[in-house]
Amino acid sequence: MALLFLAAALRIAACLAWSADLGRDPDAYRGLAERLLDGRGFAAPDGRPTAYRPPLYPILLATVLPAGRWGIATLQIALGTATVAIVVALGRRLGLNRFALLAGAIVALDPLLLRYTPQIMTEVTCTFLSALVLWLTIIVHDRMPRPSANRRATLLLATTLGASFGLAVLSRPTFWAFGMLAGVAWGYEVARDRTRLRNWIGATGCVLLGLGTVVAPWAVRNNIVIGLPVVTTTHxxxxxxxxxxxxxxxxxxxxxxxxxxxxxxxxxxxxxxxxxxxxxxxxxxxxxxxxxxxxxxxxxxxxxxxxxxxxxxxxxxxxxWDIVPAGSIPAATRWSVGTFYAVTQALALLALIGIGIRFWRSFKNREPGPEGRRAENGERLAAWVPALLLVIAFTAVHAIYWSDARMRAPCVPVVALLAARACAMVSARRYAKVAP
Structure with a gap:
């Protein structure tokens, strides 16, 4: 609870420090939200229907715009704080135990997320949805091999996962690349666990149902107003x-x-x-x-x-993946932000190497099933796959499309979890050395 208070307090402070940003509209999301509220639909300033920007964030903005700037700030602060809570829950699912709090603290302190909290842009929303989708993915995946798991609850969770992913792609189309990679990994799990094929097929259908329910209205609307069922944007x-x-x-x-x-x-x-x-x-x-x-x-x-x-x-x-902000900024800010990212990214890289080594040993020894691929602390290595695929997908897309540091915001939860895992690895080794 103290960590969530810290996360909220830091985000409130960011909104106070950069309150002028709450009145700016660099990517025209506020304008879209205002036209939605005015009954003009999802439209450009001239009233023409548009699909140039993804629709989710303007819709969220429209719900809080009547409360003015601080309505927007409340939305951003709530999403940022909720992201920290989800990352902690996700870390515990990944077997990080007390180090899950460290992962949450890294997200709470992340300079990029703090700086974009008062800005009317999608970074905070996308990061929240990134963490939510990863958390739900692991929950659904964990329930599949368990005969005792309530089937109806599992299917409901799978539908929620699909809907959450649908919201993610409607906030930033880059998530589609992650979805394709995750779909391949999901298919691999289905193929290797044929004893529970019925469970996997049911869950897959529910994921697609949730996804289609959320995304289809956007595609249908675009087909009607611009002549093509675009599921991304025209941007x-x-x-x-x-x-x-x-x-x-x-x-x-x-x-x-x-x-x-x-x-x-x-x-x-x-x-x-x-x-x-x-x-x-x-x-x-x-x-x-x-x-x-x-x-x-x-x-x-x-x-x-x-x-x-x-x-x-x-x-x-x-x-x-730049560790220092671009442009002209004070030396102290550049140094502190650079140090934060240098340390967290170095720790994340260390954890990646450790996971890679353990995966190699796992497949080399042909340990059966997801329950066989556990680290010494009970952590299931397979559960890290979706998180790693998210980082791979976003990095690959932005190796081709426009890129800057803010584009990696949805990867921040994964970096935080990896950094926490590296600390857990170091702690476990030190404990092993001093244990009788």
Whole structure:
């Protein structure tokens, strides 16, 4: 409970320190929410139906906008604090025991999550949903081999998992990449546990039911208003081209590592895009055509400059996992934030190595079933798979699409859990040395 009070207090302090951010709208989510409240639907400023942004966050904002800025702050603080609680529960499910509190503390203190708490952006919501989906995944997975588990409760949890994942993809489409990897891993579990095939098929159907129930209305709506059942957004082409254009590559990727693409140069590039699309007969109001045009331009650039693309991918991954904030900030802030991320990421890497070694030993010894793949402290290694797949999926997507440190927010719970696991490993070794 003390940890949750700390998490809430830090987020309240962040909202007070950067209260001006609560009145800004950098990604136009507040504008979408206001038009929803006004009865104009999910629409652009000119009233035209849009699918340029994912719908979940504007819908959440619309529920709290009548309370003004501090209604928004309350939403952000509540989601951030709930994320800490879920990470602690998730850590206990993973066998971290008392170190689950350390994982929660890392999330509570994370500078990125604190800085984005007062900002009207999706980072806090996505991180909450990331932790929720991982927690529900492990709960459902744990119940599958247990004959004593209530089947109806398991199916209800599976449906909730699917619905939660649906909310996640409606907050950030990158979650679809995680879903594909997790689906492959889920299929592997089904194939290797044929004795309970009926349970697995039932749970799979319920996950898909929950997912479809949440996502289908968005796809149907898009098919009606823009002519295509889009389940993501019409923003993907832009983020792909933003990361893969010669101007950015020359001015940032080929420049010193701390170079930031300035607002003036970005505005010039965006203006040149508008001129090029107009010259090709692409209407400013045709989201689908603009999305396709920008996607095609990006792929053409990648095909013509494969070496630069590889170099830019390395640059994007580096930016994704950067330990220091970009731009001009006070030296003390840069040092403290850099130290926090250097330590947590180093610990997470140590835990990854440990998990990799244990997986290798597990498969080498052919220990049967998920119950056979346990660490000495009772931790099931297989339970870490969804968390690791989430990190892999987000890193892979942002190796291709636009990337910066805030994009990794949904991975923060996984990094925290891995860092806590590394501390648990060190503690166990020290205890083993002093034990009689």
């Amino acid at each position: 993907g082409g832009y983020t792909l081209l933003l990361a893969n254009n010669l101007v950015f590559w020359r001015e940032v990727v080929l420049a010193p590592s701390d170079t930031v693409w300035g607002r003036e140069r970005l505005d010039e590039w965006q203006h040149s895009l508008e001129e090029a699309m107009a010259a090709d007969g692409i209407a400013a109001t045709d989201e689908l055509a603009r999305d396709r045009w920008m996607r095609d331009q990006a792929f053409d650039t990648i095909r013509r400059h494969p070496r630069l693309f590889v170099r830019s991918s390395v640059h994007r991954v580096t930016r994704f």
